[in-house]
Amino acid sequence: MSAQVPIIDFSRFIGGDAGARLDVAKEIADAFRTYGFVHLTNHPIPPSSISMAFRQSKLFFDLPVSSKSKAPHPPGFKVHRGYSHIGLEKISNLTASTNGFTNGTTNGTDDAKKAVAHQIPDLKESYDIGSEHNVEQPNVWPPPNLLPGYRGFMTGFYWTLAEFAREILRALALGIGLEEEHLFKFYEGEHNQLRLLHYPEVEARILEEGCATRISAHCDWSAFTMLFQDDCGGLEVESPTTPGKFITVEPIEHACLVNIGDLMARWSNDFLKSTSHRVGLPPLLQNRCAGDKRTTRSRYSIAYFVTTPPDAIIECLPSCIDEAHPAKYAPITQREYNLAKASLSYL
16 A cells, blocks of 8 residues: 555546546545545645735744734633644643543543643644634634734635535545535534644754654544645654554645544544644754754644534434444534533643
8 A cells, every 4th residue: 555645636526527526536535534634636726825825824923922912812722713822732632532422422531631741742833713704713813903914815715715625525425425415514614714833943853852742643623624735844644554653744735635534534433534643853954053953944834624513413424324334423513522622622
């Protein structure tokens, strides 16, 4: 088996006839069953929009912390918006959590919190954006004078990605044996989350010696994630053949890397795979002071987490259960599942 995440030309799905669309959908589902990840190229997001999103992201993260903190992530874990400074979010906590919630409860959360007390910190900062119509998750914007045009662009980019996500949902449904629009009744686009990520420059020694990490190994907890990377590199996903071994995912300019989250894995009765991934040392380091210090480059990425409305009941999809594969998971609302996961990230 190849140790490379598959690359699929998504224009074959967008512009294909019924037979071609089904073929591409099955290829995507196979990639998700094996790797949990797939690179989609020639998708509907214009390269100019992606480039502008990265420019806007860099402008925000280049601001001093005092300015970024004028759009702070609210206290606690129930509202996931605004700026999270380095160390605020603890992704490593998810690694220690009970991932399945097989009984539809959060039993084990206290034990998980105790188990992660020793976890090393993640060296990243982020800014989260949602729909302006989501009253339960209100956006927290920086003052307009800090970044003129930022709010307008990011709001539009959010909805551009929401429409792309709808096409991916079509492909997912077809790929697992459902009608093309079966998942639309669970999707409004109002409850997704756009995340800008910045991994600051850091001494390589700190990462090599395990004193910190850029982001710990974890699984996402959305239905699926759409990710755009810059050219820095460093993303790794767990090998489909060797548990505990991670393989490098090279960035592809303007491609969208899509991965299944825990919610979709549960929804599909584990037919689709939610794969652990992390960000470590990039392949190329830079030297400072004539070789005195080896440092990483700054890294930027943009993630878009796709999910259902909070009160949607997540129970195993009909095409993913039969006598040989009974449902593994009890029904649960997205709200219950989301809060259980979020409570571990912001203790």
